[in-house]
Amino acid sequence: MIYDFHRASEFTCDEVSVSSQKPSPNQPLVQITSEPDRNDEYRSPLYELRNRKVWFSKEALEEQNRNQSPLWNYVRNSRFFVGLTAPFIYGCIIPFVLIDLFITVYQWVAFPIYGIPKARRGDYIVFDRGKLCYLNLLERINCAYCSYGNGVIAFVTEVAARTEQHWCPIRHAHRIYHPHDRYSHFLPYGDAKAYRQKVEEVRSDFKDIDAAEEAAAD
Secondary structure, three states: OOOOOOOHHHOOOOOEEEOOOOOOOOOOOEEEOOOOOOOOOEEOOOOEEEOOEEEOOHHHHHHHHHOOOOHHHHHHOOOHHHHHOHHHHHOOHHHHHHHHHHHHHHHHHHHHHHOOOOOOHHHOOOOOHHHOOOOOHHHHHHHHHHHHHHHHHHHHHHHHHHHHHHHOOEOOOOOOOOOOOOHHHOEOOOOHHHHHHHHHHHHOOOHHHHHHHHHHHO
Protein backbone atom coordinates (compact mmCIF):
# COMPACT_ATOMS: atom_id res chain seq x y z
CA MET A 1 0.00 0.00 0.00
CA ILE A 2 1.28 3.50 -0.84
CA TYR A 3 0.62 6.64 1.11
CA ASP A 4 2.15 10.08 1.60
CA PHE A 5 2.59 10.06 5.37
CA HIS A 6 5.53 12.42 6.05
CA ARG A 7 8.17 14.38 4.24
CA ALA A 8 11.26 12.27 3.65
CA SER A 9 13.35 14.77 5.62
CA GLU A 10 11.41 13.87 8.76
CA PHE A 11 12.60 10.26 8.77
CA THR A 12 15.11 9.67 11.54
CA CYS A 13 16.05 5.98 11.60
CA ASP A 14 19.42 5.13 10.03
CA GLU A 15 18.81 1.82 8.27
CA VAL A 16 20.94 1.48 5.16
CA SER A 17 24.33 2.87 4.27
CA VAL A 18 26.22 2.45 1.00
CA SER A 19 29.96 2.88 1.31
CA SER A 20 31.68 5.20 -1.16
CA GLN A 21 34.85 3.14 -0.80
CA LYS A 22 35.45 -0.11 -2.59
CA PRO A 23 34.30 -2.91 -0.24
CA SER A 24 36.62 -5.72 0.77
CA PRO A 25 36.00 -9.13 -0.85
CA ASN A 26 34.12 -10.35 2.23
CA GLN A 27 32.18 -7.14 2.86
CA PRO A 28 28.76 -6.49 1.28
CA LEU A 29 28.32 -3.29 -0.72
CA VAL A 30 25.20 -2.29 1.23
CA GLN A 31 25.41 -2.33 5.02
CA ILE A 32 22.12 -3.03 6.81
CA THR A 33 22.43 -1.52 10.29
CA SER A 34 19.01 -2.60 11.52
CA GLU A 35 16.40 -5.13 10.49
CA PRO A 36 12.84 -4.48 11.70
CA ASP A 37 10.65 -7.24 13.03
CA ARG A 38 7.64 -7.76 10.82
CA ASN A 39 5.32 -6.86 13.67
CA ASP A 40 7.14 -3.63 14.52
CA GLU A 41 5.92 -0.12 13.84
CA TYR A 42 9.00 1.01 11.96
CA ARG A 43 10.26 4.12 10.21
CA SER A 44 13.34 4.62 8.06
CA PRO A 45 14.44 7.16 5.44
CA LEU A 46 13.11 4.81 2.77
CA TYR A 47 9.79 3.44 4.03
CA GLU A 48 7.53 2.91 7.02
CA LEU A 49 5.86 -0.18 8.44
CA ARG A 50 2.40 0.15 9.91
CA ASN A 51 0.40 -2.91 10.91
CA ARG A 52 2.72 -5.04 8.75
CA LYS A 53 2.01 -2.87 5.68
CA VAL A 54 4.60 -0.84 3.78
CA TRP A 55 4.12 2.88 3.23
CA PHE A 56 6.18 5.36 1.19
CA SER A 57 6.39 9.13 1.28
CA LYS A 58 5.59 11.17 -1.82
CA GLU A 59 9.27 12.04 -2.21
CA ALA A 60 10.29 8.38 -1.96
CA LEU A 61 7.77 7.40 -4.63
CA GLU A 62 8.99 10.13 -6.96
CA GLU A 63 12.58 8.93 -6.49
CA GLN A 64 11.54 5.35 -7.21
CA ASN A 65 9.71 6.34 -10.39
CA ARG A 66 12.72 8.31 -11.63
CA ASN A 67 14.86 5.18 -11.29
CA GLN A 68 12.57 2.73 -13.02
CA SER A 69 14.02 0.78 -15.94
CA PRO A 70 11.52 0.49 -18.84
CA LEU A 71 10.56 -3.10 -19.51
CA TRP A 72 11.60 -3.03 -23.16
CA ASN A 73 15.05 -1.62 -22.37
CA TYR A 74 15.48 -4.21 -19.63
CA VAL A 75 14.67 -7.07 -22.01
CA ARG A 76 16.71 -5.63 -24.88
CA ASN A 77 19.82 -5.23 -22.73
CA SER A 78 19.61 -8.74 -21.30
CA ARG A 79 22.14 -11.29 -22.50
CA PHE A 80 20.81 -13.92 -24.90
CA PHE A 81 22.17 -16.92 -23.00
CA VAL A 82 20.70 -15.59 -19.76
CA GLY A 83 17.29 -15.74 -21.39
CA LEU A 84 17.90 -19.35 -22.37
CA THR A 85 18.24 -20.30 -18.69
CA ALA A 86 14.69 -19.10 -17.91
CA PRO A 87 13.03 -22.55 -18.29
CA PHE A 88 15.56 -24.05 -15.88
CA ILE A 89 15.05 -21.32 -13.31
CA TYR A 90 11.28 -21.15 -13.45
CA GLY A 91 10.98 -24.93 -13.78
CA CYS A 92 12.06 -25.12 -10.13
CA ILE A 93 8.63 -23.75 -9.18
CA ILE A 94 7.29 -27.33 -9.37
CA PRO A 95 9.52 -28.81 -6.62
CA PHE A 96 9.15 -25.60 -4.59
CA VAL A 97 5.36 -25.89 -4.58
CA LEU A 98 5.45 -29.62 -3.86
CA ILE A 99 7.83 -29.38 -0.92
CA ASP A 100 5.93 -26.35 0.39
CA LEU A 101 2.71 -28.38 0.33
CA PHE A 102 4.19 -31.54 1.85
CA ILE A 103 6.09 -29.76 4.62
CA THR A 104 3.05 -27.64 5.52
CA VAL A 105 0.86 -30.73 5.82
CA TYR A 106 3.60 -32.63 7.68
CA GLN A 107 4.02 -30.07 10.44
CA TRP A 108 0.29 -29.56 10.86
CA VAL A 109 -0.19 -33.30 11.34
CA ALA A 110 2.98 -34.29 13.23
CA PHE A 111 4.06 -31.30 15.31
CA PRO A 112 1.06 -31.33 17.68
CA ILE A 113 1.76 -35.03 18.33
CA TYR A 114 5.46 -34.38 18.98
CA GLY A 115 4.75 -31.31 21.11
CA ILE A 116 6.69 -29.03 18.74
CA PRO A 117 5.41 -25.49 18.06
CA LYS A 118 4.53 -25.04 14.40
CA ALA A 119 6.61 -22.68 12.28
CA ARG A 120 4.57 -19.79 10.92
CA ARG A 121 4.89 -20.02 7.17
CA GLY A 122 4.14 -16.32 6.71
CA ASP A 123 7.25 -15.40 8.69
CA TYR A 124 9.43 -16.92 5.97
CA ILE A 125 7.55 -16.40 2.70
CA VAL A 126 7.11 -12.65 2.30
CA PHE A 127 5.95 -10.76 -0.80
CA ASP A 128 6.61 -7.03 -0.42
CA ARG A 129 9.04 -6.16 -3.22
CA GLY A 130 6.18 -5.79 -5.69
CA LYS A 131 5.37 -2.44 -4.05
CA LEU A 132 8.67 -0.96 -5.25
CA CYS A 133 7.89 1.40 -8.12
CA TYR A 134 11.46 1.36 -9.48
CA LEU A 135 11.01 -2.29 -10.51
CA ASN A 136 9.50 -3.00 -13.93
CA LEU A 137 7.07 -5.86 -14.51
CA LEU A 138 9.71 -8.50 -15.22
CA GLU A 139 11.81 -7.44 -12.24
CA ARG A 140 8.74 -7.71 -10.01
CA ILE A 141 8.03 -11.21 -11.29
CA ASN A 142 11.64 -12.23 -10.70
CA CYS A 143 11.59 -10.77 -7.19
CA ALA A 144 8.32 -12.51 -6.34
CA TYR A 145 9.73 -15.81 -7.57
CA CYS A 146 12.95 -15.38 -5.55
CA SER A 147 10.92 -14.40 -2.49
CA TYR A 148 8.88 -17.58 -2.80
CA GLY A 149 11.79 -19.93 -3.53
CA ASN A 150 14.04 -18.63 -0.77
CA GLY A 151 11.11 -18.30 1.60
CA VAL A 152 10.12 -21.92 1.05
CA ILE A 153 13.69 -23.06 1.66
CA ALA A 154 13.87 -21.02 4.88
CA PHE A 155 10.50 -22.38 6.01
CA VAL A 156 11.51 -25.97 5.26
CA THR A 157 14.83 -25.43 7.05
CA GLU A 158 13.03 -24.25 10.19
CA VAL A 159 10.58 -27.17 10.16
CA ALA A 160 13.45 -29.60 9.61
CA ALA A 161 15.48 -27.98 12.40
CA ARG A 162 12.66 -28.34 14.90
CA THR A 163 12.18 -31.93 13.78
CA GLU A 164 15.89 -32.63 14.23
CA GLN A 165 15.81 -31.14 17.72
CA HIS A 166 13.08 -33.59 18.63
CA TRP A 167 14.53 -36.73 17.05
CA CYS A 168 18.32 -36.25 17.04
CA PRO A 169 19.53 -33.23 19.05
CA ILE A 170 23.23 -34.07 18.75
CA ARG A 171 25.87 -31.78 17.29
CA HIS A 172 28.18 -33.07 14.57
CA ALA A 173 31.83 -33.90 15.15
CA HIS A 174 32.77 -31.75 12.15
CA ARG A 175 32.18 -28.06 11.75
CA ILE A 176 28.86 -27.16 10.15
CA TYR A 177 28.76 -23.99 8.06
CA HIS A 178 25.74 -21.79 8.77
CA PRO A 179 23.98 -24.19 11.18
CA HIS A 180 20.27 -23.61 11.72
CA ASP A 181 18.94 -21.67 14.70
CA ARG A 182 18.12 -24.77 16.78
CA TYR A 183 21.64 -26.18 16.54
CA SER A 184 22.84 -24.30 19.64
CA HIS A 185 20.34 -26.28 21.71
CA PHE A 186 21.84 -29.63 20.71
CA LEU A 187 23.93 -31.91 22.92
CA PRO A 188 27.70 -32.42 22.45
CA TYR A 189 28.88 -35.07 20.04
CA GLY A 190 30.05 -38.24 21.82
CA ASP A 191 28.72 -37.35 25.28
CA ALA A 192 26.64 -40.47 25.90
CA LYS A 193 25.90 -39.61 29.53
CA ALA A 194 24.59 -36.15 28.69
CA TYR A 195 22.46 -37.58 25.90
CA ARG A 196 20.76 -40.16 28.12
CA GLN A 197 20.24 -37.68 30.93
CA LYS A 198 19.06 -34.66 28.94
CA VAL A 199 17.65 -35.83 25.60
CA GLU A 200 14.03 -35.66 26.77
CA GLU A 201 14.57 -32.16 28.11
CA VAL A 202 16.33 -30.92 24.98
CA ARG A 203 13.83 -32.37 22.52
CA SER A 204 11.05 -30.37 24.14
CA ASP A 205 13.05 -27.19 24.82
CA PHE A 206 11.20 -24.66 22.66
CA LYS A 207 10.67 -22.07 25.38
CA ASP A 208 12.43 -19.39 23.32
CA ILE A 209 10.00 -19.90 20.43
CA ASP A 210 6.98 -19.84 22.73
CA ALA A 211 8.22 -16.65 24.38
CA ALA A 212 8.84 -14.95 21.02
CA GLU A 213 5.37 -15.84 19.79
CA GLU A 214 3.77 -14.58 22.98
CA ALA A 215 5.68 -11.30 22.67
CA ALA A 216 4.61 -10.93 19.02
CA ALA A 217 0.99 -11.54 20.00
CA ASP A 218 1.17 -8.73 22.56
